[in-house]
Amino acid sequence: MIAADLKEKLRKEIRKAETPREKAVDVMVELQKVYGWMTDEAMGEASELLGMTLTELEELTTFYNFIFREPVGKYVIHVCDSVVCWMNGYQALLDHLKDRLGIEMGETTSDNLFTLLPDCCIGYCDRAPAMLINRRVQGNLTPEKIDTIIDQIRAGEPKS
């Protein structure tokens, strides 16, 4: 169950739209903030809020790169693998990331902190190679820069 005030906030947003399902992506992004990903429970909440059937919602969750129907870590790393980043050292960078995190593309670290996903051109070709961490861009990447970023995130997390 999501908190009553969040539900009210979402309802208010939905009322502003031409039709409720116009807000489907926004609602799912908000629910992902609570549940981490679109769990069955989150799907139920979205279905009720948007007046859409689960099948109609599934059509969207399985379609979009930024809606997750499977568990993801707290930080989702979308690595740009399109042609400009590819040309500028994407493969070496990915190898370093995989090595550093100890996971393959599509996997999540055992502490549930990082998920590694491929993404097509993220629109930062002037700063290639680039990646997104929870939608925030990191460009002109080098192995050292990646280490710093990962270390900073890890340092900011409570010790488990």
Add this chain to the structure above:
Amino acid sequence: MKNWWQKDNQKNKEEYQYPRVLLKNRKPDRILTLEEYKLDEGYIALEETLKNLKPKEVIQKIDEAGVRGRGGAGFPLGKKWLSVPDDAPFPRYFVVNCDEMEPGTFKDRVLLHTNPHNLIEGMIISGYAVSACKGFIFVRPSYETLSQILERELEIARKAGYLGENILGSGFSFDIVVHRSGGRYICGEATALLNAIQGNRPNPKQPPPYPTSKGMWGKPTVTNNVETVVWVPHVLRHGARWYKSLAAGREGEGTKLYCVSGKVKNPGCFELPMGTRLSEIIDIHAGGMQEGSEFKACLPGGASTRFMTNKYYNIKMDFDSVKKVGHRLGTGAIIVFDQNTCLVDAVLNLMEFFARESCGWCTPCREGIPYIRDLLLQIENGEGKAEFVGMLRDMSRHLWNSYCAFAPGAVSPLESLITYFEDEIFQHIWEKKCPFKEKGFMF
């Protein structure tokens, strides 16, 4: 290092400075505020338009100036607006496409991080021209900071009386919302985009009916690219002659935002006269090729255009000049490849991209692109056979039968690879390996 084709670019550095309009106020770390925009004639075109011009007159002026769509197709803006029937029902919608997922393209990002109010003003006037009541800006997830900037600036414009009910006392009411995408390349296709906004699965939809008569929720909907809409206030304010005079030659009009990426020294987004030569864009504005790199080919307008070899190095980069030699300007996103880059591998990367991003709605696209990808993968790995080249040709032709423009765009780099670099493909096949990896050039 100078090459034979660079001899034309021997002017002094000052001669390569041109008047800028869209990026005139570019700052390294922040946007232009509403106050600053107003000091630079901002929202004057809106005030004058609402006071003096009827919607039809706005369309007429834009049509006379010859403003063309900058999203890739180059379709005349005035003609598109006129395709909304006079007796079309209300409400009508105006959509701005800021999906910008074409690989190599980042002009809208730079433009809106420079001057978001230019787009807002352009949208209000465009909305007035087609009698729309609501505007949508469709933004991709990797531009989340941009969505937030836009929402903040929209609120500022609303408070200043430029948006909402009865704008500046004119009786015209219009509001704009930011619509965040869930992230998928096909959403940039005009009809898929409308499905996306309505919360449907974003498959493209073949006309008729055209969206301008029956679009979102069955109502007339006009969709334009960011770089197109921002011209509207400038053209209304300064006129058709001024607009045409900004271009490098008679073939084009206005300035163009060229994005240069790949093996150049200074990749970036440059506002230059429409029709600036490719050689000048690369050698001067993008700082030339990187140390040790030589120009091999470029994609002139994103991933769904055809490779241009150095045979075209001096071409004027405007819609018609590029079209005349059988190419497409697309978004003007120039991706530069050097002599050490394997173009078979590059096209393999592009096919992987298109295979993943295909919406899967129609069979040629869904099945054909992975088929091409697999053939290229075998060739790249040294497992290709000579007959694969014919198979690639056949499958490219089949893809022209698909439902929307996605698949024909997807095979453009492949077709030009076969046209211009057939030897490179066969070298992979005869030598049973990638000749570039052998030399240790690849990454």
